[in-house]
Amino acid sequence: MCKTETEGQGAAPAIGGNMRDILASIAALMISISLLLLGNGLQGTLIGIRAQIEGFSTAMTGFLMSGYFIGHILGALYVPRMVGFVGHIRVFAGLASLASAAALLHIVWIEPYFWAFLRGLTGACLAGLYLVTESWLNGRADNSNRGKIFSTYMVINLASVGLGQQLMNLADPAGFHLFVLGSVLFSLAVIPVALMRAPTPPIAETVRMKIKTLLKTSPVGTTGAFIGGLTNGAFWGMGPVYAYQSGLTTAQIAAFMSAVVFGGMALQWPLGFLSDRTDRRNVIALIAGGIAATGLVMALTGSGVIWLLMMAAFFFGGFLLTLGALCTAHINDHVAQDEFVPASGTILLVVGLGAVAGPYLAALLMQALGAAALFYAISLLTAALLVYVLYARSIRTAPEKSGEFVPASGAMGGVVSLIDPRRTYKNVRDKTRAARKKAARAVKSAAVKTARKTVKRKKKKNPAPTDEKTNPESSK
Structure with missing residues (x-):
């Protein structure tokens, strides 16, 4: 059985140092998530406007826009299993490529139910991409820099979505160029992560x-x-x-x-x-x-x-x-x-x-x-x-x-x-429990060894009586 990248590497070590070192260590991730959210910010606004241009009813537009959030929930539930099988980088590349294809397919077949499916597919991909990116950040943060990392991530996240809206000005929403641009941004987001050399942390089980x-x-x-x-x-x-x-x-x-x-x-x-x-x-x-x-x-x-x-x-x-x-x-x-x-x-x-x-x-x-x-x-x-x-x-x-x-x-x-910084508590708790179980097993093993040695010493000092001593008449 082939090892995944997660199996072949340990958990990502936490980083310390000044802000420049912190930003350098997460730069590839931040570039990738920025490209993703530029594309997603553009696409979220473009789809609603283009649906109106194409003559979709307002109710049908609302239906297809709800598809994104259905996909988001499903992605959050099932992507962790995919990561467990093939690892962070492969999942990131696969989901970004799928989101890129979905962006282009909107202009291949302009049909509301098909668009609803594509919105669901995009939502699932983005939920998975969020999860992979954020699990990396969780693994790279410690108590000394967690606030800085999360603050930087929040600012880049919202700034990218906000700037993505301005990409609407680059072309006519009735054409195909903006869909192509969204697809290109999703595809480019793969490159920094694919070239990144960093251990990937495990994703905690969702409960x-x-x-x-x-x-x-x-x-x-x-x-x-x-x-x-x-x-x-x-x-x-x-x-x-x-x-x-x-x-x-x-x-x-x-x-x-x-x-x-x-x-x-x-x-x-x-x-x-x-x-x-x-x-x-x-x-x-x-x-x-x-x-x-x-x-x-x-x-x-x-x-x-x-x-x-x-x-x-x-x-x-x-x-x-x-x-x-x-x-x-x-x-x-x-x-x-x-x-x-x-x-x-x-x-x-x-x-x-x-x-x-x-x-x-x-x-x-x-x-x-x-x-x-x-x-x-x-x-x-x-x-x-x-x-x-x-x-x-x-x-x-x-x-x-x-x-x-x-x-x-x-x-x-x-x-x-x-x-969420509190999510790391589960990892700490699980490690603590594992350490306690290991210590308990060690104590139990030591106690068993001590008991065995004690029994052996007693046997040497007080050997068991032979048959002749216990039954003298049997020798006659």
Whole structure:
């Protein structure tokens, strides 16, 4: 049986040193993920606009955009098994190539159900690529540089998605050039990883707790995570469609989507810092109110006052992209340390289910009530969350903080990032348990050897009586 690269190499050693050394050690990974997210940022906006150009109904557009999030959930569930069989680099290359092919196939057959399948395929590929990249980063980080590595990753991630929107300006979305560009970016992302010489860490087994248990443990966090997935999925799936139907030009649509992403990049850390120093529910309530208010402004503004729309989009993105991460932090405040990983797996599922439903439900409302219904619906949902959080705060005291806020690194879809410093706890716990078992076996083995030696000494000092001594008459 052939060894995979993971079998042939040990776990990646953690890196220390100054920021320059840290960045140099992860440069190849960062270049690859940047290229991937440039392509994915471009494609996510392009597909929604092109679907409208091709005459797809709004409801059908929402259906095919939901396919991305279905694929994202499936990819997060099944890609770890692939990594176990063939290793990180082969999986990365295979998934990036598959995403590249999917981008080109959109212009081979323009059919909504086929596009829905391709969106699902792309979502599965991107989920797997996130997982492989982030497991590498987890393996390369230690307690001294984890914050720096994660911060760098978050900034590059969101900046790439934001800049990807601006690639819309390079060609007419009604043509084929932008699909080719997205495919090329996915293909180029393979090169830095394929040429990288670095040990690859194992991916920890994914475990989950029951959704009912998570809801009972933290009702505010779980409800907020689901609404965060629902609203993020609705926006990232149908936001470009809203902009197109509102009469924005291609350049204005690109600026609108970029404003949302850069708002998220600018406001996540300040809001997270605030949540670490007060009751997180207060900040969740602030964010829910902020989403509701800015969403209402965008619904009422449309293309009438562009500067107001862009300003509202910036703050809308800052609040929207922080909601899921903050709800995750609130849930982790309620769970025991050995439940961080099971809770994280369930949060990923809860947010993902919301993200799957979001685009299609929003599309049905938009088809019935008009483009502005997208933001009216988002505002209504988050206003309801605000009321619920204020009620929950009045009947339950705030728990002690169990860790600091971890910003979301994924802009596309708002699905909870697979990376989380607390995930490394499972590896530490497993190693500790293994060491204890090994020590117990060693003690047991030493005890058995000692007992055997004692028995041998006793036999030498007190030899067993012979037959003649025990039966003197038998010799006569």
